[in-house]
Amino acid sequence: MSLRSRGIDAIDIEILRILANDCTTAINKISQAVGVSVPNVRKRIRRLKALGVIKGCKASIDPEVLGALTYLILFQAPEGEDGNTDISAVKSSEIERIFYSSKRGFGAVLARTLDPGGVDEIVRRIEKAGFQVENTIFIDREVGDEPWVPEKPLTKVQAKCSFCQSIIVGRPYTVVLDDGRILVFHNERCAEAYFKLNLDKGRLKG
């Protein structure tokens, strides 16, 4: 399989739409729905994964049913920061999502906690990471968690490196595993680092 053509066609988009709504949909059902063969669907999914378009397959949990309290916490990078602050320092198990504008030095997190006092701890951690918390908003309504899928075919997709997870500019370095999966990397160095860290149980072909 070649990654030379890095576009996304209308069939890929249909497959993405089906998987985004239920990633456990059987391949033969997808094949029937989009009108291409089972091997073709399998090949397309493998390619969408290799490109990093499909990030994974996760269960969608309803926090409300579990009695979680939801907060939107708005924060700002410290005065005089150039936006290169390490935003990953904000991460913690209560935080579902982090949004950050490095240009503006402004961010928001979506946090969930079972403990009514838990939000104070989350705020403290954000401040400890060097950010200034501007506002903590309790959220009691959430509407529309529809997954986003592109509306039309795309001629080009920016692949993501399997090792560093950042966008690959230019030609990717591709590795084919024994089981037929394809991994893409920035270069040989990223690929070596990936296998050295044993991030994949798959073995190199040949």
Ligand SMILES: [Zn+2]
């Ligand atoms: Zn890389």
